Structure formats: structure tokens, C-alpha cells
Amino acid sequence: MSEDLVTGRRAVVEAIRAGRVREVLLAAGARDTQGLREVRGAARAASVPVRVVERTALDGLAADHRGVVARTVGRRARTRTLGERELVSLPFSADAIVVVLDGITDPQNLGAAARTAEAVGAEALVTRERRAAGLTAAAVRASAGALEHLPVAVVANIARTLGRLQEHRFTVVGLDAAGPRSILDETCPDGRIAVVVGSEGEGMSRLVRERCDLLVALPMRGRVGSLNASAALAAALYGFILPRRVVASPPVGG
Numbered sequence: 397m398s399e400d401l402v403t404g405r406r407a408v409v410e411a412i413r414a415g416r417v418r419e420v421l422l423a424a425g426a427r428d429t430q431g432l433r434e435v436r437g438a439a440r441a442a443s444v445p446v447r448v449v450e451r452t453a454l455d456g457l458a459a460d461h462r463g464v465v466a467r468t469v470g471r472r473a474r475t476r477t478l479g480e481r482e483l484v485s486l487p488f489s490a491d492a493i494v495v496v497l498d499g500i501t502d503p504q505n506l507g508a509a510a511r512t513a514e515a516v517g518a519e520a521l522v523t524r525e526r527r528a529a530g531l532t533a534a535a536v537r538a539s540a541g542a543l544e545h546l547p548v549a550v551v552a553n554i555a556r557t558l559g560r561l562q563e564h565r566f567t568v569v570g571l572d573a574a575g576p577r578s579i580l581d582e583t584c585p586d587g588r589i590a591v592v593v594g595s596e597g598e599g600m601s602r603l604v605r606e607r608c609d610l611l612v613a614l615p616m617r618g619r620v621g622s623l624n625a626s627a628a629l630a631a632a633l634y635g636f637i638l639p640r641r642v643v644a645s646p647p648v649g650g
Contacts, residue, residue, distance in 0.1 A: 400468050403458045403537060405431035408466040410541020412438040416468045420444055423451040423463040435464055458533070477531070478520070483549035484560045488519055492588045493637060494561065496522040496568075498554050498604045499595035500625050503529040507538025508626035509593065514542035516633045522549045522557060522590075555603040558590060562609070566590045569637075570600055570608035571628055578615045579636035585610065589637055593629045612636065 402411045411417050412435075420439050426432060439446050454461045478486075488494075495513040500506050506529040513521050529535060531550075536543045551557045558568050566588040592608060594600035605611065614623065614631055623631065 401458055401533070402466040402468055403461040403464065403533060404540075405429075405435050405462065405464050406540040407537045407544070408464050408541075409434050409438045410544040411466055411468060412442050412444055413541075414544040415442070416544065417442070417444050417466045418469050419467045420446045421454060421457075421465045421467070422446060422448050423454050423461075424448050425451070426463040432464070460537075478547060478549040480549065480551045480553075480557050480560060483520060483522065483547075483551070483557065484564050486520060486547065488564065488588060490587065492520075492566075493518040493633070494520045494522060494566065494588075494590040495629065495633075496554060496558065496590055496592040497524075497528065497625070498592055498600050499524065499528055499598070500593070501527065501529050502596060502625075503532050503535040504538045505529070505596060505624060505626045506531075507535040507540075507543065509629050510535070510539040510546055510548075511542040512626060512630045512633060514539075514546045516638055518546065518633075520547045520549060522551060522554070524554050525550055525552050554592075554601070555607045558592070558604065558607045561588075561590045562607075564588070567610065568592060568608045569610045569612060569632075570594075570605055571614070571632055572600060572605065572608075572611040573613055573616075575611035575613035578613045579632060580615055582610070582612050582636075584636050584640045586640065591629070591632060591637060593625050593632075596625050 402408050454465050457465050495518050497509060510521055567585040568590045570592040592600060614628055
């Protein structure tokens, strides 16, 4: 896929809101769904031109466009990512959440993790340079556009980065199926939290596990022995970490 394209209706909407889109292309004859109306509305609000083209024209641009393609300003993937020094220089709040992915190789899992991280108000996402999924079109689409808003650090050494975060008053919590206590039995620490999720097959690396201040497991009461990485992250964020945060405002509609 070309580097200056975003596909998928939700991802395109978020790219428009992030100010990165210069033109939206819609497939002729596409069904007028709520998602398509959101794309048109976001484009109209941002004064982004919309063109209707034959579906074959979109097929020539992207294999899985779902009827919507956005041409962006600059590179499609992200304008830039943060390095380790830039990450620890961010103005973190007193109860910041940072999500750390240690070797997530599936772009769908990466995108889903980013979507959950952004939804809970995480202030950064960290992933590693090698043996990990990149910020591809598939990851952006799976994130439903969250990767257009969430600061992302791509680092060479996760364990070292966790050490730097600890120097900045982060408690590192690792999700570990073999952890000594479950999230139902352990109390989440106050203050800044860096929550670490390991790879889909092997979990966290040894050095990353040793760097954690706290290891917790998810209680598994069914016949399936594990969750995928993004589902485990969501369970930990909503079931363990967020309940310790002060809710500044009621939920929408509450």
C-alpha cells in the first residue's frame, strides 16, 4: 500500500480530525451507512475535498479500502515516532498510563491495543524496533484511527526503556500468565503506571519480566487458557488500573 494513503472509514475520520488528510476518495455506489456519513461530516468540518470515483480506481490504490481512501499530507504511517529520550521527556500527568508492547507481531493486535490504550486515556504507547509489528496500514485500520492521536515510541530495548520510565516515577506492571497473584487479588499501585504486555506466543522476555515492579495474571476460569494480547490488555486496563483513577467527569450519556 502506498505510504500516503489511509483506508477504512473510522481510520479516515480520525486522520481527518488529526489534520493529516488532503483529499478523500469515495467509491461510487457505496451504501450510505452511518460510517460513510461520518466521513463526509468530518471532511466537511475540516474543509477537506471529497471525490466520488469508480471502485476500480480505489482497487488500484489499495487492496482492502472498504470504499474509502484518504490521501494524507506527508507519510501515511505517522509523521514521526518518538525515541526513548523523547518518550521520557513527555509532560506526563501524575497518574499517567503508558502501554508497553514487548514483541507484539500481529498488526491487528497492535492496532487493537492502541485503540484500547487511547480509549482509556493512555499518554503513550511503546513498542520495539525489531521482531514486532510496524505502524502499517493494517495496524492503523485496526486501531480505528487511534494511532493518529496516540504518541508512539519505537525503541531498541524495552527493558532499558522501562528503567528510564521508572526513573520518572512509573511503576511497571507486567501481565504474566504465571504471575503470583491475579488482578482480583492484587491492589493496583497509585501514581504513574506502565503496563507491559508480552508477545502473542511467548509473553514477555526474561529481561523485561525482571524489570517489572509487579507481575499480575488474569483469572482464567474457562477452558481456554489465555487471551490474545489486546484482549488481555483491555481486561487489565479496565479491571485493574482504571478503577484506581479518579473519574473527572461522568461517562457520555451517564
